[in-house]
Amino acid sequence: MPKILIPTPLRQFTAKENSVTVPGATVGEALDALAARYPDLRQQLFTPEGKVRSFVNVYLNDEDIRYLGKTATPTAEADTISLVPSIAGGAAVAAPSEAPALSNEEILRYSRHLIIPEVGMEGQQKLKAAKVLLVGTGGLGAPLGLYLAAAGVGRIGLVDFDVVDFTNLQRQVIHSTKDVGRNKIDSAAEKMLAINPHISISRHDVALSSENALDILKDYDIVVDGTDNFPTRYLVNDACVLLGKPNVYGSIFRFEGQSTVFAHEDGPCYRCLYPEPPPPGLVPSCAEGGVLGILPGTIGLIQATETVKLILGIGEPLVGRLLLYDALGMRFRELKLRKNPECPVCGAHPTITRLIDYHQFCGVPRQQAAPAQEAKVNEGEIDVTELKQKLDRGDKFVLLDVREPHEYKIAKIPGAKLVPLSEFASHVGEFDKNAEIVVHCKMGGRSAKACAIMRQAGFANVRNVVGGITAWSEKVDPSVPKY
Numbered sequence: 001m002p003k004i005l006i007p008t009p010l011r012q013f014t015a016k017e018n019s020v021t022v023p024g025a026t027v028g029e030a031l032d033a034l035a036a037r038y039p040d041l042r043q044q045l046f047t048p049e050g051k052v053r054s055f056v057n058v059y060l061n062d063e064d065i066r067y068l069g070k071t072a073t074p075t076a077e078a079d080t081i082s083l084v085p086s087i088a089g090g091a092a093v094a095a096p097s098e099a100p101a102l103s104n105e106e107i108l109r110y111s112r113h114l115i116i117p118e119v120g121m122e123g124q125q126k127l128k129a130a131k132v133l134l135v136g137t138g139g140l141g142a143p144l145g146l147y148l149a150a151a152g153v154g155r156i157g158l159v160d161f162d163v164v165d166f167t168n169l170q171r172q173v174i175h176s177t178k179d180v181g182r183n184k185i186d187s188a189a190e191k192m193l194a195i196n197p198h199i200s201i202s203r204h205d206v207a208l209s210s211e212n213a214l215d216i217l218k219d220y221d222i223v224v225d226g227t228d229n230f231p232t233r234y235l236v237n238d239a240c241v242l243l244g245k246p247n248v249y250g251s252i253f254r255f256e257g258q259s260t261v262f263a264h265e266d267g268p269c270y271r272c273l274y275p276e277p278p279p280p281g282l283v284p285s286c287a288e289g290g291v292l293g294i295l296p297g298t299i300g301l302i303q304a305t306e307t308v309k310l311i312l313g314i315g316e317p318l319v320g321r322l323l324l325y326d327a328l329g330m331r332f333r334e335l336k337l338r339k340n341p342e343c344p345v346c347g348a349h350p351t352i353t354r355l356i357d358y359h360q361f362c363g364v365p366r367q368q369a370a371p372a373q374e375a376k377v378n379e380g381e382i383d384v385t386e387l388k389q390k391l392d393r394g395d396k397f398v399l400l401d402v403r404e405p406h407e408y409k410i411a412k413i414p415g416a417k418l419v420p421l422s423e424f425a426s427h428v429g430e431f432d433k434n435a436e437i438v439v440h441c442k443m444g445g446r447s448a449k450a451c452a453i454m455r456q457a458g459f460a461n462v463r464n465v466v467g468g469i470t471a472w473s474e475k476v477d478p479s480v481p482k483y
């Protein structure tokens with residue numbers, strides 16, 4: 001019987017199992033048996049028509065089943081089937097016509113590079129001439145920025161419009177406690193220049209968008225994707241394909257990471273792997289699902305290694321291979337990636353020939369600058385101040401908390417009943433359809449989904465708490481810790 005490896009984002013539907021053995025003479029039969037055993041998983045994996053959803057890639061051993069017999073691919077006893085969903089975490093650089101000379105100070109600094117024959121003086125000059133853009137100066141951008149600066153990459157561009165927050169410090173080691181509240185690019189640039197004053201840094205203090213991406217990316221040799229959201233990932237991918245720039249990709253979630261190099265000459269791009277993003281909210285972000293602080297260090301440094309190899313033109317680049325890292329098992333696995341001839345952006349007949357509206361494409365709203373407490377209250381919603389008044393008046397209603405038990409232990413709103421979203425559907429029947437129901441989570445995203453489930457089940461009076469327990473902590477009771 002084949003073994004199916006379940007990735008972290010889908011384990012909430014498999015009773016936390018990370019590997020399941022099921023009967024099945026073909027991949028399709030095995031997936032069907034898996035979905036039969038875990039019914040909640042079925043709608044995540046399959047469309048209503050029974051097709052495997054396009055944001056999940058299915059591998060038999062190290063081959064994508066799209067290039068084997070699809071779901072009809074026969075399986076053998078010892079086979080491993082991997083489900084690889086998309087998660088929110090280059091051509092060799094042309095030799096510079098005039099290689100920049102190194103000063104005596106630089107020669108001393110880069111001594112340990114210069115004595116490696118594969119790098120040498122010529123390699124170090126290539127590094128000095130190279131222009132690398134880091135999209136994001138967060139978890140992945142932090143080790144990337146520090147090490148690429150130290151290695152002597154001559155010009156490093158930083159794109160970020162965010163400010164340093166206390167919750168960043170657990171992993172974004174380029175920022176210090178005293179930087180909280182500062183612009184991330186200023187904080188990052190300061191650390192990088194402190195390590196290596198011989199490099200130059202270009203600051204792009206903007207949100208990368210369809211309007212500015214081509215203009216920003218065009219000046220760089222290599223783009224390194226350290227973003228944390230799907231719209232920017234697709235934007236970076238498409239812009240890199242259109243400009244013919246290599247895209248060094250990394251993504252992280254909890255204990256797992258992925259890395260590869262996209263858009264490298266004949267190599268595949270991100271859309272070859274994932275033509276479409278997952279439905280909004282299905283794959284949680286690190287803010288929602290968490291991430292081990294060390295994990296972006298590991299993945300960011302794999303990206304940094306690939307970047308330096310591409311600049312030097314040495315070694316075997318991570319092209320056409322998706323590297324999967326599991327920190328808990330301390331295992332690396334590698335899957336083959338192929339260029340999809342029908343890829344909408346890099347295929348033979350592309351349908352995407354210019355940048356599109358990526359927020360619309362991914363079905364997620366643009367990141368709002370306004371803090372949660374100023375969010376508008378729409379129909380079907382309630383703000384935390386009104387919720388407090390209702391609780392103080394002793395109104396008769398049911399307050400549900402759809403976060404996970406370990407989050408409930410960190411902070412809770414008194415009187416809330418915990419029903420985690422992962423098991424919500426099976427508990428909906430326990431509530432009175434005529435009761436007034438108020439639902440909250442951490443920020444309001446998961447509770448909005450719970451409200452939708454209840455309304456679909458016939459509940460008429462359901463409201464979602466805008467901003468969740470975070471807004472409660474900010475506006476009503478600061479003694480409730482924010483996390």
Ligand SMILES: [Zn+2]
Nearest residue numbers: 269272343346
């Ligand atoms: Zn492609």
